[in-house]
Amino acid sequence: MEFREVVRRRRMVRNYDPDRPVPAEVVQRLLDHAVRAPSAGFAQGWGFLVLESAEDRERFWAAASPGGSGRQRWLEGMRRAPLIVVPHANRATYLERYAEPDKGWADRSPDRWPVPYWYVDTGFAALLMLLTAVDEGLGACFFGIPPQRTGAYREAFGVPEDFLPIGALTIGYRAPDQRSPSLRRGRRPVDQVVHRGRWGG
Template sequence: MKISDAERDALYKVIHSRRDVRNDFTQQPIPEDVLQRILLAAHHAPSVGFMQPWDFILVTEEETKAEIKKGYEAARLESAEQFSKDKQGQYKSFKLEGIMEAPLGICVTCDKERNGPIVIGRTIKPEMDVYSTVCAIQNMWLAARAENIGLGWVSIIHDDVLRLTLNIPEELEIIGYLCLGYVTKFKDKPELEDFGWLPRENLDQLIHKEKWSKKRD
């Protein structure tokens, strides 16, 4: 199946306009057919040995979100102490999640034992199942953006909070907690780039030919 120029351009538009959304969520519910399209996109991610190690826990109850938010707040304060003194104030000023504001949370897990202990492609790099699950999240992120739905990845939270709150078995690896919902707007740039936390790297400095070479001072 050949991709048309218009379809190609639409894909690149989605990629370049994808954002990690923390603000501006509305309470408009996500229709079931839209959510199914997003999850189906995730389920069609590349997976090592076709093992499809992912599961998706959908979170809508306010009480459940509140427990996760408490875990985030504790981890946020813990994290702030790891930055230099001149960065701590700016870090604390950032809103880095939309746990309560987003109408839907999705916790994505990886079952490393799915389809047996020996999997094509994991014999040398066993972590490939985790990478596959991350690919599923990226598919979900792009599909959500194509549906004009914001998605934010909450990484500032300890796994044991999610494991206890969501009753996740010990044998499953927790990959990410995501916040999804319609938003009032999508920002032109990633927030941390816009705030001057870090600049976007120059792509030319990241491309190496034949062998890796040091290009930075």
């Protein structure tokens, strides 16, 4: 598939065919592409939890679901996904990397970072998985884990404290789903968000 077509087709998919698992070689390609993401100082401060078994996926939904009746319809289709990947960012990896001689920030202070690139870089990796899913004929959705559920999620999977989940991805073969109400907003035209030469110019 041409890259422009991959970008054009990318959307968040919220319903999956539960009877079609993601082939092992495709799972591997998703992860191989994720680690090709750029990272500050080539720190690569990320970690990916891959959940394929029905037992692991059910444990994830039990630990990380936001709850509330308004979410049940949304979760019904998402829970059918045969694959969940949770990308995590590790700030300590970046602070250590930038204390090395070629960078020289020996104090390891996060205040030196006007933007927390550990989150940015892990987001890049997640986006590469979203695009790879489209290229492989799959659907995927990136969504957040509610902060009040992070502790339960960590406990369920033994996630070390240094690793913060930036969200999760459901991945699988698409099934018919409802158009998201958010899409009624429409995509903002390029000329509304691009500023040439100066802001507003």
